[in-house]
Amino acid sequence: MKTFEQANMMKRLPEQFFAKLVEQVQEVKKDHDDIINLGQGSPDLPTPEHIVEKLQEAAENPLYHRYAPFSGYPFLKEAVSKYYEREYGVSVDPKTEVAVLGGAKTGLVEVSQCFLNPGDMALVPDPGYPDYWSGIAIAGGSMYGMPLKKELGFHPDLRGIPAPVLYEAKLMFLNYPNNPTGAVATEELFAEAIELAEEYDICVVHDFAYSAIGFDGQKPLSFLQVEGAKNVGIEMITLSKNYNMAGWRIGFAVGNPSVIKAIETLQDHYFCSLFGGIQAAAAHALLSDQSNVTTLVQTYEERRNALVKAARAIGWDVEAPKGSFFAWFPVPSGFTSEEFATYLLKKARVVVAPGKGFGEHGEGYVRVALLADIAKLEEAMGRVGKLDVFSNKRG
Numbered sequence: 001m002k003t004f005e006q007a008n009m010m011k012r013l014p015e016q017f018f019a020k021l022v023e024q025v026q027e028v029k030k031d032h033d034d035i036i037n038l039g040q041g042s043p044d045l046p047t048p049e050h051i052v053e054k055l056q057e058a059a060e061n062p063l064y065h066r067y068a069p070f071s072g073y074p075f076l077k078e079a080v081s082k083y084y085e086r087e088y089g090v091s092v093d094p095k096t097e098v099a100v101l102g103g104a105k106t107g108l109v110e111v112s113q114c115f116l117n118p119g120d121m122a123l124v125p126d127p128g129y130p131d132y133w134s135g136i137a138i139a140g141g142s143m144y145g146m147p148l149k150k151e152l153g154f155h156p157d158l159r160g161i162p163a164p165v166l167y168e169a170k171l172m173f174l175n176y177p178n179n180p181t182g183a184v185a186t187e188e189l190f191a192e193a194i195e196l197a198e199e200y201d202i203c204v205v206h207d208f209a210y211s212a213i214g215f216d217g218q219k220p221l222s223f224l225q226v227e228g229a230k231n232v233g234i235e236m237i238t239l240s241k242n243y244n245m246a247g248w249r250i251g252f253a254v255g256n257p258s259v260i261k262a263i264e265t266l267q268d269h270y271f272c273s274l275f276g277g278i279q280a281a282a283a284h285a286l287l288s289d290q291s292n293v294t295t296l297v298q299t300y301e302e303r304r305n306a307l308v309k310a311a312r313a314i315g316w317d318v319e320a321p322k323g324s325f326f327a328w329f330p331v332p333s334g335f336t337s338e339e340f341a342t343y344l345l346k347k348a349r350v351v352v353a354p355g356k357g358f359g360e361h362g363e364g365y366v367r368v369a370l371l372a373d374i375a376k377l378e379e380a381m382g383r384v385g386k387l388d389v390f391s392n393k394r395g
Ligand SMILES: Cc1ncc(COP(=O)(O)O)c(C=O)c1O
Pocket: 041, 102, 103, 104, 105, 106, 129, 175, 179, 207, 209, 237, 238, 239, 240, 246, 250, 251
C-alpha cells in the first residue's frame, strides 16, 4: 500500500509522551484485572441526570436538526454571560465576548493558530497541559517554558522571564487550578500577568478548565475578575470537569473581543458550531441549580483528604492539592518520574502519570488523579506502601 508523505506541519506535532505508558498498561492488563488507573484525567462520575434529560428533550426539537448558527446559538452565549455575572460578578457581552468551543482543548489549539506566525513565541507553563504545545506546533511557533516551582507555589516567576523573551512573546498560557500541580492562582499572580501583558503586548490565555474545583472553601479566581484582564486576554472554561461532561465536548472562550472574533473567524472555516441539543443542555447546565457542582467538589475534596492521609501513612511526604482533581507527588530518590511510574505499574498495578510528560520541570513528580473512589485510592496507596520505597518510613 502507498504511504503518502505528510505535510511538514504534521511532522512538527509533539510526540505523545503518555502513549508508552498506555501501551505498558495494556501489557500488564493482559495478566491482571486489578489495575488502579490514576494516570488519566477523564472524570469517573456521570453527567447529572437533569442535564442528560435536557439533551434528550432537545434531541426531539426539529430546530436542532438543522445547521446551528455558525458561531453558536445566542441563548447559549447569553447563558455564559449570566454565568459569569452570577459566579464572578464579571460582566461579559454575549455578542462580542463569548465564543463557543468544541471543548476547551479546541480553543487552546485554535488560539495559537489565530495569533502565532511561524517563529513567534508563546509562553507556556512547565509543567503544563500538553495541548498548548500542539497548537503552537501547528502554527509553527516556538515555546518558552515558564518553570512552575514548588518554592513559588507552582506559580511562574513572571518578572524572572528575560526581557528579550517577553519582547518576542505573543501569547502567554496560564492555568489555575493547575493541571498537573493542583496549585491555585492568586490575585497578585494575575495582576502581574496583566501588567506584563500590557507592557510587552502579549495576549494572556487563562485555561480555567477546573474553574469550580477549589478546596478548603476557596472558590478559584477567574482571570476576568482581576482589573484589566479583558484588555489583555481571554479565559477558557469547559463543562467537561464541573459537570462531568467530558464526552459532550463543549466549552467557551470569554474575554477580549478581538481574540473572540479571531477564534470565531477561524472556526467559521472549520466547523458549523455544535449540535443544538448539546448547546441547549449546556445552557441549562450553566443556569440551573448548581448543587451537583457543589457535591462534586465535596467528593473530590473527600477523595483528596483520603489520598493524602493514606500517602502520608506509608511515609510519602506529599502536599495536598488546593484545586483541580490532581495531586502532584514527589518521586522518591533513585527514580526518574518515568521509572517510578513504570515501577508502580509493574509492582503495584497502580497507574500514575510521570511528571516529565508535562515538561522538563515536571521531572521529580508524578501526577495522581482523584478519579477513583476512596476505597480504591486507599488500596492504591496500600499497595505502593508495600514496596517500601520511602526512606523516611524505613529510616
Ligand atoms: C488544563 C486542561 N485544560 C483543558 C482541558 C481540556 O478540556 P476540554 O474537555 O474542555 O477540551 C483539560 C482536560 O484534561 C485540562 O486538564
